[in-house]
Amino acid sequence: MRFPGGVVYTKEWVVELMLDEAGYTNDRNLSRLRILEPACGCGAFVVPIVRRLCNSLKSSKQTADSLKDCIHAMDIDESSVAICRDEVSKILLFNGFSYEDAQYLTTSWIKAGDSLLESDGGYDVVIGNPPYVRSEDVPADLRRVYMEMLKTVTMGTDLFVGFIENGLRRMSPNGKLCFICADRWMQNKYGGKLRGFISESYGMELICRMHDVDVFESEVSAYPAITLIGAKGSSKCKYVVCSDGFGPEDVDDFKKAVSGLVVSSGSFSIADIWIGGTDPWLLSDPGRLRLLEEIRSRFPSIEESGVKIGIGVATGRDDVFITTDPNLVESECMIPLIKKEDIEDGCTPEQAVHWLVNPWDEEGRLIDLAGYPKAREYLESHRDSLEKRHVVKKDRSKWYRTIDKVNPSLKSKPKLLMQDMSRYPDPFFDDGSYYPSHNMYWITSDTWDLKVLGGVLLSNQMEFFIDAIGVKMRGNTMRCQAQYLRMLHVPHPKELTEADSEEFKSAFEKRDRDMATTCMQRILNKEVTMDAGGNETGFVEVV
Numbered sequence: 108m109r110f111p112g113g114v115v116y117t118k119e120w121v122v123e124l125m126l127d128e129a130g131y132t133n134d135r136n137l138s139r140l141r142i143l144e145p146a147c148g149c150g151a152f153v154v155p156i157v158r159r160l161c162n163s164l165k166s167s168k169q170t171a172d173s174l175k176d177c178i179h180a181m182d183i184d185e186s187s188v189a190i191c192r193d194e195v196s197k198i199l200l201f202n203g204f205s206y207e208d209a210q211y212l213t214t215s216w217i218k219a220g221d222s223l224l225e226s227d228g229g230y231d232v233v234i235g236n237p238p239y240v241r242s243e244d245v246p247a248d249l250r251r252v253y254m255e256m257l258k259t260v261t262m263g264t265d266l267f268v269g270f271i272e273n274g275l276r277r278m279s280p281n282g283k284l285c286f287i288c289a290d291r292w293m294q295n296k297y298g299g300k301l302r303g304f305i306s307e308s309y310g311m312e313l314i315c316r317m318h319d320v321d322v323f324e325s326e327v328s329a330y331p332a333i334t335l336i337g338a339k340g341s342s343k344c345k346y347v348v349c350s351d352g353f354g355p356e357d358v359d360d361f362k363k364a365v366s367g368l369v370v371s372s373g374s375f376s377i378a379d380i381w382i383g384g385t386d387p388w389l390l391s392d393p394g395r396l397r398l399l400e401e402i403r404s405r406f407p408s409i410e411e412s413g414v415k416i417g418i419g420v421a422t423g424r425d426d427v428f429i430t431t432d433p434n435l436v437e438s439e440c441m442i443p444l445i446k447k448e449d450i451e452d453g454c455t456p457e458q459a460v461h462w463l464v465n466p467w468d469e470e471g472r473l474i475d476l477a478g479y480p481k482a483r484e485y486l487e488s489h490r491d492s493l494e495k496r497h498v499v500k501k502d503r504s505k506w507y508r509t510i511d512k513v514n515p516s517l518k519s520k521p522k523l524l525m526q527d528m529s530r531y532p533d534p535f536f537d538d539g540s541y542y543p544s545h546n547m548y549w550i551t552s553d554t555w556d557l558k559v560l561g562g563v564l565l566s567n568q569m570e571f572f573i574d575a576i577g578v579k580m581r582g583n584t585m586r587c588q589a590q591y592l593r594m595l596h597v598p599h600p601k602e603l604t605e606a607d608s609e610e611f612k613s614a615f616e617k618r619d620r621d622m623a624t625t626c627m628q629r630i631l632n633k634e635v636t637m638d639a640g641g642n643e644t645g646f647v648e649v650v
């Protein structure tokens with residue numbers, strides 16, 4: 108088989124596994140089913156589909172005409188369609204079809220075209236490996252058409268999101284959609300609409316994460332998962348995480364596990380999960396899921412516990428606005444700034460390393476440069492490059508603004524600072540000396556002693572949580588962005604005893620993750636007791 112550039116082909120054993128899970132199996136009369144492969148390439152799925160169809164026909168002779176609607180495959184690339192037709196034709200000839208019938212069926216079944224513009228429905232199975240193309244790389248006119256037809260497609264989505272929606276819309280009421288594609292939509296921002304669309308009208312039946320498994324013919328960094336979606340039913344879904352050694356020899360055990368016959372194997376783990384809604388879905392090592400569900404159901408969200416979360420200032424030209432010279436311009440326009448790289452040995456620096464040339468006044472208005480001659484001279488010397496920034500395109504008079512406004516009250520507030528892309532949530536305390544830069548997230552609170560909260564965030568349970576709702580990068584770095592931090596659930600500070608608070612604080616000050624984890628576990632093992640009037644009376648240990 109030939110592999111044109113830019114596309115990724117699925118290995119045969121993966122295709123066979125997916126066809127089995129989607130119920131396209133030889134024990135059924137496949138001539139009665141209609142199957143759709145919307146991005147067929149050279150036929151990685153279509154070839155086994157036709158083989159299965161021919162096998163299921165063995166006992167009953169059917170005319171080519173009666174089979175012409177059994178398969179619908181499409182690809183936008185005509186040369187791939189030609190290869191796919193050739194491959195399918197060989198199988199049909201091998202199975203006793205005449206040359207004319209083989210020609211007739213291949214041209215009826217496999218077409219060149221854009222699947223996202225098709226809307227014919229009634230397919231019992233929709234299957235495939237949709238393309239990996241970012242929507243912003245699609246020509247603007249076409250993207251507009253997709254966005255009009257498909258409500259889950261936005262500027263930021265990958266096109267496979269549109270393929271999932273399109274496939275589901277074309278599926279028959281009791282059909283199954285089985286795709287292998289990146290699973291990031293289940294948790295990231297752009298997947299929110301798709302999560303909502305699926306949760307409203309369909310049911311997730313299987314997610315099989317194969318991030319490190321060799322599933323494609325070429326090596327790609329695509330975070331693939333097999334996703335099986337059916338009719339709306341219970342929100343219980345089988346969740347399987349395959350280890351990197353998972354291969355064709357594990358398929359039998361996998362199938363037994365999915366049908367509930369065995370529960371674990373060395374090469375994968377499996378759990379039942381309940382997912383739905385537009386919020387990022389909790390997906391984690393199945394062993395951890397119970398713990399996380401418990402944290403989510405017992406504790407309020409971090410914001411409900413009295414916390415504000417945000418990101419530091421983006422300037423659009425750090426080389427101009429951020430400096431190491433505290434006397435660069437008038438002192439009123441210089442703010443000590445903290446960047447991720449300034450944190451050393453777990454501490455914020457005693458003396459500022461970086462400074463922000465701040466063009467905003469205390470009321471959040473741009474300063475009048477006439478009143479600040481040094482700032483004016485400095486910024487004017489960079490005017491050309493500052494004017495090229497997108498943020499000033501609309502209003503050129505604000506050419507010296509930073510992308511974000513500087514929030515005057517944040518400057519002097521005590522806060523926890525978190526860096527994006529760290530090995531685990533690693534909060535740092537700032538007593539109000541610094542303004543955070545855009546690679547830092549900040550947390551402020553009027554209800555929490557921030558060092559106690561810092562201890563809570565340092566615990567392994569919070570790491571598991573961020574890991575489960577966020578996106579872990581290769582090399583195990585996790586994203587601690589505001590969107591994920593906001594989804595954390597933590598005990599309410601009022602729920603902590605003085606001893607718990609002291610222990611979290613001490614764990615935070617010593618940066619002792621084990622201590623924080625033990626303390627958190629103790630809290631999880633405790634349940635509040637109430638009297639008949641609903642007043643808290645104390646705690647009992649939960650065994």
Ligand SMILES: C[S@@+](CC[C@H](N)C(=O)[O-])C[C@H]1O[C@@H](n2cnc3c(N)ncnc32)[C@H](O)[C@@H]1O
Pocket residue numbers: 114115116117145146147148149150151152181182183184187220221222223235236237238239
């Ligand atoms: C990831 S490849 C998968 C090919 C094959 N299904 C497989 O698994 O080996 C995706 C295919 O989608 C095709 N494609 C891209 N955009 C498409 C569109 N709008 N409609 C139909 N096919 C499209 C590409 O040409 C490519 O062959």
